Amino acid sequence: MSEQSSEEPGTAGTPPAPEVAGVPTPGGGASAEGTGRERPAPRGRAKTSAQVPSQGSDPDEPEVPARPAYLQGPRPPADPWKRRDQQQPPGVLATLRPSPPHAIRPATLWSVLATGLLSALLLGEGLGPNVLLVALPAALAAFFAARDAGRRLRPWTAVWAVGGLVLLVVPAIRDAGWPVFLAVVSALALGSLALHGSRSWPGVLLGSLGLFPSVAAGLRWGWRGVRERADDSRGRVRTAVRSAAVALVLLVVFGALFAGADAAFADLLGVLAPDVSVGDSPWRVLLFALGLVGALAAAYSAAAPVRWDGITVRPGRPRNRVEWALPLVVLNLLFAAFVALQLAVLLGGYDKVLEETGLTPAAYARQGFWQLLWATLLTLLVIALALRWAPRDGARDRTLVRGVLGVLCVLTLVVVASALRRMDLYVDAFGLTRLRISVAAVELWLGVVLVLILAAGVFGARLLPRAVAVSAAAGVLAFGLISPDGLIAEQNVERYRSDRTIDISYLQGLSADAVPALDELPEPLRSCALEDIGRTLATSGSPWYATSLGEARAREILEERAVQDHGNICFELDVREGERDVSEETDTYDPY
Structure with a gap:
């Protein structure tokens, strides 16, 4: 059977394309199977879904048949991780902290490095004036970071900062551990308040602990600054390293010569120079890391403080008057x-x-x-x-x-x-x-x-x-x-002078701050009360930067009047039961 072609009206000169039985041609017509006659599409009828052109196609181009729905596969799922990241609300710190600060400046970096070095050199033997010496470069790092970030010094910020530094005077003058601990913790809290500038109840309570959220961010900030400075100024870094090495060699050589020439100068160097040995190197490295991390956290908090005042506590529902x-x-x-x-x-x-x-x-x-x-x-x-x-x-x-x-x-x-x-x-x-x-x-x-x-x-x-x-x-x-230990010793000595009993076993556990008051006791009470303190001072050997004023004064008193050995008399001294608080424990030693 032969095929006969014909032209649709309005398409003169364009022959229709061949078609397969039952499948519409690009021209829109369809032919019956086994016949050559073309059947035009009925007018006024809407096109089927297979005839609707795709969105964005040219109406003058031939229509492409759409794929049936039953042949379409499932859509590929969206990336669950990306969608979750886009829909996750910002964290609490992200809403309370301003934008990250600019790159760390050299003055801040040098102050942070000085804090780490002083921590490694001075904090290994105990607490004393060294705490204040370590805090000064850390405070300078925070000051330089805040100045570079455009923050101004406000009155309350100055109050917190000065108060924190003044509290660090307590380790320099007192030997007792418990007031020193309270002073150091309070100094850290006031320093954190100075960095964050809090004024409300949530701000004051949370602002005193505000260094912890800045530890990781401060480390990243410092590392980026070090890399940028190293890339931009490799020549200057090498020059600084060479200069520091030459200065160290000169100090060692000439210091050794002068120490050999004069014994007094050798003693002075022995007192002033930090006692650093190879055996305590891991401990020194840990102290260096702690000082470096703490100074970076303080500097980052000063440059981008967490505004804890943004946390508001809604008041409760008001009650009626009655x-x-x-x-x-x-x-x-x-x-x-x-x-x-x-x-x-x-x-x-x-x-x-x-x-x-x-x-x-x-x-x-x-x-x-x-x-x-x-x-x-x-x-x-x-x-x-x-x-x-x-x-x-x-x-x-x-x-x-x-x-x-x-x-x-x-x-x-x-x-x-x-x-x-x-x-x-x-x-x-x-x-x-x-x-x-x-x-x-x-x-x-x-x-x-x-x-x-x-x-x-x-x-x-x-x-x-x-x-x-x-x-x-x-x-x-x-x-x-x-000086609470000194006050305790003075009160007990005064009670003894008033013909009251004294608890020597308890006074033996006090710190060196109690030595001036206990030194006024008669023998053998004096030596019995001071023997443990004197033994501790004789075996401590703390350098000048880890020696408090109370400890230095106690050493002078015990050097002038040494503790005498009274044998078993100290074990026989006791208070009379009529003057003892029988409700307390049998062991009268009270470490608090």
Whole structure:
């Protein structure tokens, strides 16, 4: 059978393309199987899905048949990792920290390197003036980084920075480990506040720990800066290394010559030069790494601080006046009843109370101090929760809140005074120890916090978080400056002079700060109290940068009057049971 071709109207001169039976041709027509007659597409009918041209195609080009749906495979899945990264919200630190700082500058790099070197050279033998010497280049690194980032020195930043450096004076003058530890931790907290500039309660609490989020970022920042500086100034780096090597060789050669020529100069070099040996190299490397990482974290925090003030704590739902005030008024009445009795005790009228209770003054004091301390702490918690749910509708509500909480603060101050009075009675009966002076200092600081809360109710609470932080730092500084071990020794020596007993076994565990007071005891009590301290000082051999002023003074006293050997007499000395606090443990040594 032969095929006959024909032309569609309007397509003159263009022959139709051949077609397969049942399949539309590019021209749009279809032919029946076994015939040559062409059947035009009906007009007015919409094209089928196989005839719809693809999006973006030229209407003048022939239509390409679409692939049937049952022949289409499943779409390839999107990249799950990429989609998750794009949809993941930014972290908390990313929203609180500004954009990363510019490349680290040479002044910051040299200060960081100096911090690491001084840490490795000076911090291996103990704590003393070396802590302040290491902190100075770290502070310079933070200052240079903040200046390069465009930050200005604000008054509160200066207060935090100066306060942190002043706290590091405590290791230089005190030998006791516990006030030194408190001073170093408080100095780190104040330094972190200086770097981040916090002012709210979340900012002050979290800002004091703000160096930890900057450790990894500071290391990356410093490494990028070192690589960029090394690529840009290879010649200058080589020159600096050569100059440092030549200077070191000159110091070693001429220092050895001068030391051999003069014994006094040799002794001076032996005292000033750090004692570095091969055996403690791993420890020195660790100290170098810690100093380097800490200085980089401080510099990065100064250049890109975490704005902890951006964390807001929503206030609680305000309560109505009766619901809020009724429990606090009842608590005030309870405090007032207790304070009425305590005023009589504070004014010296506790003899009648002791007669009615059948307790001795020491037992009465011991029975109530810890309860009053916990009552003070719980009162501060009650005040914080009451402020969270206080009514806030207008001036009358503000007056109600100030009146109720103000009365509670005033009554709590009397409780603080009563607790301190009881501790005074307790110390008069059994002597002063580290634990007793510590808890008394905490109780005294809680009273200062209550006074600050009262002032905030009158003048406004904008400065209250920073004022509380300043009071805590000032308390730690005062605690270190008064020499608690020396104060303990002085009080016990005075009790002995007043024909009271003395606990030599406890005084033997004090630090070198207690030597000036214990030196005033008669023999054999003096030698028995100082033998352990003298033995420790004789075997320590700390260099000048790890020797505190208290330790140096104790060495001078023991060199002038050496400790005598009294044999077994020191083991036979003991306090009389009538003067001992029998409620405490049998071992009278109290390391706190």
